[in-house]
Amino acid sequence: MRTHYCTDVTEKNIDEIVTVAGWVNSRRDHGGIIFIDLRDRGGLVQLVCDPADNKDAWEVADSVRDEFVLIATGKVRARGEGLENPNLVTGKIEIVVDNLVIENRSKPMPFELGDEKVNEEIRLRNRFLELRTEKSYEIFKLRSTANIAVRNCLNELGFLDVETPILTKSTPEGARDYLVPSRVHPGEFYALPQSPQLFKQLLMVSGFDKYFQIAKCFRDEDLRADRQPEFTQIDVEMSFCNQEDVIKVAEKLIHDTFKACGKDVPTTFPRITYKDAMEKYGSDKPDMRFDMAMVDVIDIFANSTNEIFADIAKDTKNNRIKALRCPNGDNIFSKRQMKGFEDYVRKFGAKGLGYFQMKEDGLKGPLTKFFEDADLEAIVKSTELEVGDVVFFGAGEKKTVCDYMGRFRLYLAEQMEIIPADTYEFVWVVDFPMFEIEDGKTKALHHPFTMPNLEKCDLNNVEDLEDIESIAYDIVLNGTELGGGSIRIHKEEVQEKVFELMGISNEEANEKFGFLLEALRYGAPSHGGFALGFDRLIMLLAGTDSIRDVIAFPKTQRAQCLLTQAPSAVDNEQLKELSLRIRKTEV
Incomplete structure (x- = not known):
């Protein structure tokens, strides 16, 4: 259909016949000669429609408006002296059109593309239009580059890409689950995974040795600029490792990914203990810029x-x-x-x-x-x-x-105004507490499968639970928690003791985590890993302030998709099939 992308047409193509396709970025009528800036994924090229050259093409151009989809064929020529545009890759040439086809027309635009002042609600409702901008395209090109770099790096290190279930069991992991009712098991529910945590541990018990996944995760929690109800994380787990082994892999992964995206960062990052981070910077994700x-x-x-x-x-x-x-x-x-x-x-x-x-x-x-x-x-x-x-x-x-x-x-x-721009300052926060106590309840600071530092404490003789350290680590970039992980508990007796300290009975533990506890009884290797927030990573690489900018079709802070109007009501027949009934509550 086309011979070239718009920005592939250069001075080398002068006197050649080319066919390009794209959207009308702008249209100008200069004394009967119509100029059209045609846009595709690469950028712009100028079309010239002169009735003296081809009246049919000119008549089509006369009816063209912004965002119409065109296919244009014509001869490439150099622009006249003084008419070159140094801001465009194609600024030295133009295409004299002898055949112009309107592939599709466009309604008047609800907003001007690239106008940052447009209300976000309007932009999200018309997200497919906002994605036409050069800024959006460059972000998702960057995201694709990073995705490929992650896979290449982990493949090179011998990690196996394994998909884990989306429909799984509801387990307490810190945030509320998104629940999915079962039609064939009335009154019972699946949960969408908050993370693949339990499954990646099971894969280590299975002898897979090194696992990774660019995984979809779901959490029903209050949202902000760097959170979404569904998000993507780089999930990594490995066997027969200690904290240093895991950190080494994470640093290589981050370095290689940034390098692929044209950013130069160190191959190793400094470290700070959780205690020092809190005492010196008042945060477990200190901004070290x-x-x-x-x-x-x-x-x-x-x-x-x-x-x-x-x-x-x-x-x-x-x-x-x-x-x-x-x-x-x-x-x-x-x-x-x-x-x-x-x-x-x-x-x-x-x-x-x-x-x-x-x-x-x-x-x-x-x-x-x-x-x-x-x-x-x-x-x-x-x-x-x-x-x-x-x-x-x-x-x-x-x-x-x-x-x-x-x-x-x-x-x-x-x-x-002392925070430098275009700077990437990484820091590992290590030696996290194992537990935190809120409202009299003992909770795992990371998750209950994190290995306590048994070299520094005796779980059978503990005075203050908040003094127990875990073998856990977070990686922080410019004051944003990029990800983290831990060495996991692989011994049944240690896991049972941790549950006991948290006030979780054997019955409750078996009900919620029975399949993992059972697996630990069959020769589980020592293992550990980490997860990086892929969306946050791209947000920081792209230099944007909102995670919504780097997700193709994001939700609002109220977890709504304004484009598709999700979530939405369903008819009574669907509810009946799922053995559900909507209970109306008074406001």
């Missing part, structure tokens, strides 16, 4: 004559007083702005926010009266203050303080 680490000054504030600070400083296990140095902040922010920062941190549980300004003659601020000169000097030394700096303080319960001061760190960096 800039410094501004928090410093704990609770021992200095213990000497304060302020009763609130002194009382908080009595409990160094459960409380924290964090200092955050803001370089040159005294010259950047006014006193009014600095006082206004308190409103920001209060949104995240802070009861207040103190600060000192570093002047030529020492620290100044309303809090100085509560400290001796020696303590003020200790603050300057511990936070490495220089003249012109400001240091902010948060005090209170450990988790709350670390959280809001970590958020405040990012907020300040954004306000100061």
Whole structure:
């Protein structure tokens, strides 16, 4: 049908007859001669329809409008002197059309392609149109390149691509399951997988040694810019390995994928413990593109004559007083702005926010009266203050303080515009706690199949469950959790003990995970792995702010597809076949 893509037509084709096809990007009538910019996946080429050359083709061109689909045949010629377009690959030539076919017409567009100001709801409702833009095409070209690079890398390392079930058993994995009712088993349900976690462990028990899958996962959870109800992850598992083996594979995979996408990143990444990440950056996914680490000054504030600070400083296990140095902040922010920062941190549980300004003659601020000169000097030394700096303080319960001061760190960096663009800063967060306690319930921080670090603890003699470390690791890129994994429990007695510590009875464990526990009784190898969020990876590679930009047909933050109007009601006959009935609730 066509001999060339639009951007394949160059000066080398001058005087040749070519056929191109695509969409009308724009149409211009210059004194009876019609110029059409035709667009396909590669870009634009200019068509010229002159009645003096071919009246039939000109008459067709006269009826053409934006986004019509055309097939054009004509001779390539050089553009006239001074008429070249240096912004186009095809800017030195044009095609003089002698045959023009309208393959299809287009309704008037609901929005101008590429207009970033268009409401997202309108764009998602017409997603098939938004995907016509060069930006969208480049994103999905990048995604395809990354997909192929992942497969090539893991194939080279001897991993086997295995598909695991989409219809599976509902198991507690942190988020709500999407349930699928069974027609042939009335009253019973499948669940869509939150991850292939259990199946990839079963594949290790099966002796497959190295598994991977670019897997679809489903989680019914509250959404935000980097979450979707259905998403894609690179899932990897391997046998007879330790943490170093797994991290080595993950680093090679990431390096090779970025390289294939034209990005240069290191072959190994730095590491930080979970404890240090929380204490210094207030987050288990610290953004390492800039410094501004928090410093704990609770021992200095213990000497304060302020009763609130002194009382908080009595409990160094459960409380924290964090200092955050803001370089040159005294010259950047006014006193009014600095006082206004308190409103920001209060949104995240802070009861207040103190600060000192570093002047030529020492620290100044309303809090100085509560400290001796020696303590003020200790603050300057511990936070490495220089003249012109400001240091902010948060005090209170450990988790709350670390959280809001970590958020405040990012907020300040954004306000100061010190976060570098086009930079990729990776960091491994390691030595995660095995458990966290919420509302009196013990939960696995990663998942209950994560191996505790048995070299550092005795599961039969534990004083504080939150002190148990796991062999788990997350990879973070520019403050976004790209993925993570762990060494898995492969011994039945260890798995049973973990369930016991979580308050899961043998009956409950067998009901929910019986098939895995049974498999562990048949010679399970030591194994571990990781998963990377493929959509998040592409989002960061493409430099876009929303995961919806890198998914062909995404859902909204309310988990709706505006294009297809899903989810939608079904008729009563379908419900009857599934033994379901809709119960109306009063609002």
